[in-house]
Amino acid sequence: MLLDYNKENVVVFDFLGKDSIRYYNEVSVEKRVFKNLQLFIQNKSTGDDLFDRLNTSVLNKHLNELMEGLTAKVFRTYNASITLQEQLNKLTDPEYTVQEKVLAYNRANRAVAILCNHQRAVPKTHTKSMENLKGKIETKRDQVEEAEKQYKSAKREAKSYGSAKNKM
Known part of the structure; x- marks a missing residue:
């Protein structure tokens, strides 16, 4: 801070x-x-x-004294839930189509994600997925290269076949 x-x-x-x-x-x-x-x-x-004298145990003990069963996690979940409900009430009209309701839900969910600082983390399988994609790209490049060679060869054959036919 x-x-x-x-x-x-x-x-x-x-x-x-x-x-x-x-x-x-x-x-x-x-x-x-x-x-x-x-x-x-x-x-x-x-x-x-x-806050060097504050940790989750101390905080949760204090919260539990205020209300039985209350923890930082419960508070965070409640805060996210109430924010989602408020956003849904604000952004949704009963007359909306299903698509409009889905859009309103996604917007409300985004507001909760911002509140909770939710961000997508890089998946654990990211490196392996990237290696697989690079392999597929290389394979496709090789296939394109081979197809171009075959095309040029076929074009030469057609040209020489056509000129042999003309000569006859």
Whole structure:
């Protein structure tokens, strides 16, 4: 987390999250929050955890004290679910066709993905798939090359056959 002193009361979150997916967000906060964060990071070095006394166990224990069964994961799921429902209500009309409803759902789902910072990760099979595709491309190139050779040969034969026929 960085404090952007060029912009008024802006906190910049820039870190690697789950599956090493980058999270970047600039957030305007109240002046009081900005000042408290300034005080909080005073004795921290770059790379230090900002909330070094907070971990998921401590957070989940606190959340469970507020409401039995509440965890960070449950909260995140609830937040995503409520956002999806709000977006569906906002983007969908009962008079829509099936295609329009599917489009509205996809847009609502995209809003949830942005909220949760969901991004497609590179599949584990990506390297093997790329090797297979390169092999297929090379095979097709060889086939095209062979077809061109056959075409030129057939053209020469047709030309020589035609001229032999003319000579007779």
